[in-house]
Amino acid sequence: MSKDPVKAEADRKKMSETLKKVKGTPQARKKQSNAMKKYYEDPEARKKTSETLKKVKGTPQARKKQSDAMKKYFEDPEARKKTSETLKKVKGTPQARKKQSDAMKKYFEDPETRKKRSEVLKKSQGTPEARQKYSEVHKKRYVDQQWYGSVKYYDGPQYCEKWTNELKERVRAWFDHCCIECGAPQNGMKLSVHHVWYNKKACCDDTPRSLVPLCSSCHIKTNVNRDYWSNHFQEIIDTYYGGRCWMSREEFSEFKKKKL
Numbered sequence: 001m002s003k004d005p006v007k008a009e010a011d012r013k014k015m016s017e018t019l020k021k022v023k024g025t026p027q028a029r030k031k032q033s034n035a036m037k038k039y040y041e042d043p044e045a046r047k048k049t050s051e052t053l054k055k056v057k058g059t060p061q062a063r064k065k066q067s068d069a070m071k072k073y074f075e076d077p078e079a080r081k082k083t084s085e086t087l088k089k090v091k092g093t094p095q096a097r098k099k100q101s102d103a104m105k106k107y108f109e110d111p112e113t114r115k116k117r118s119e120v121l122k123k124s125q126g127t128p129e130a131r132q133k134y135s136e137v138h139k140k141r142y143v144d145q146q147w148y149g150s151v152k153y154y155d156g157p158q159y160c161e162k163w164t165n166e167l168k169e170r171v172r173a174w175f176d177h178c179c180i181e182c183g184a185p186q187n188g189m190k191l192s193v194h195h196v197w198y199n200k201k202a203c204c205d206d207t208p209r210s211l212v213p214l215c216s217s218c219h220i221k222t223n224v225n226r227d228y229w230s231n232h233f234q235e236i237i238d239t240y241y242g243g244r245c246w247m248s249r250e251e252f253s254e255f256k257k258k259k260l
Helices: 005-023 026-040 043-057 060-074 077-091 094-108 111-125 128-143 165-174 216-221 226-240 249-259
Strands: 192-195 211-214
Touching (some): 060 077, 094 111, 165 249, 211 226
C-alpha cells in the first residue's frame, strides 16, 4: 500500500469495494463458511495450521514484537479515537447489538454446540496446569496497581495513590457485595469496582468520586454509551444511597467484626 495518505486511502477504498464484491454476498459468505468448516474438520489441516501459527506467533520474539506494535498503536490518541468511532458504527447501534445477541442465542441454544465448546474449553483450560498458568498471568498483571487493561493511556501511574484494595473492599461492602446494576451477589470472583465517570484519578482530584461494584457481565456493557452509564449510576447513588458509595474505615471495621 502506498505511503502517500491520499493514494493509501484510494487503495483502501478500492480494496474494500473488491472484498464486498467477492465476499459481501450471502452466497459468497456461505461458500466461505462451508470451505472453512470442511477445512477445520480435517485433523491434519488443524494440526498444520497450529504448527504454522506456533512458528509465526509462538516465539517470545514474535509475541514481544506484536505487543510493542499494539502498545505503540494505542498510545496514539488519534488511533484510539478512530478505533472507538469505528466500533461504535459497527457494534454501537441497537440494531447491531440485537443482531449479535440473536446470533449468540441461536448459537448457544444448540446442545451439540454447547457440548463441543465445553469439551474444547476443558482441554485448553480445564487442566490444573492450564488453570495455574492462567492464575499466574493474572496475578502478575494485578500485582501492579498501576496496570490498566493492556495499555497505558498516558505516562506515569494510571490510578491515584488512594486507589487501594482496601478502598475497593469498602465500596463492595457499602453495596452489600452485590452488582449495582443487576443485583447479582459476589460469588467466587470479586466484583469489579467501576469508576462511574471513567476518571482513574478521581480519588485524588476534584472530579466526582463515584465508584460502584459491577459483575463482569455488567462491567463490559459500560464500554459503550459512557455518558448514559455515568448518569445512570450517579442517579442510583444519589437516589438510593444518599450520594455515598463506600464505607468509612470505621464502618468497614465494624462490618468485618459482625461478619466474624
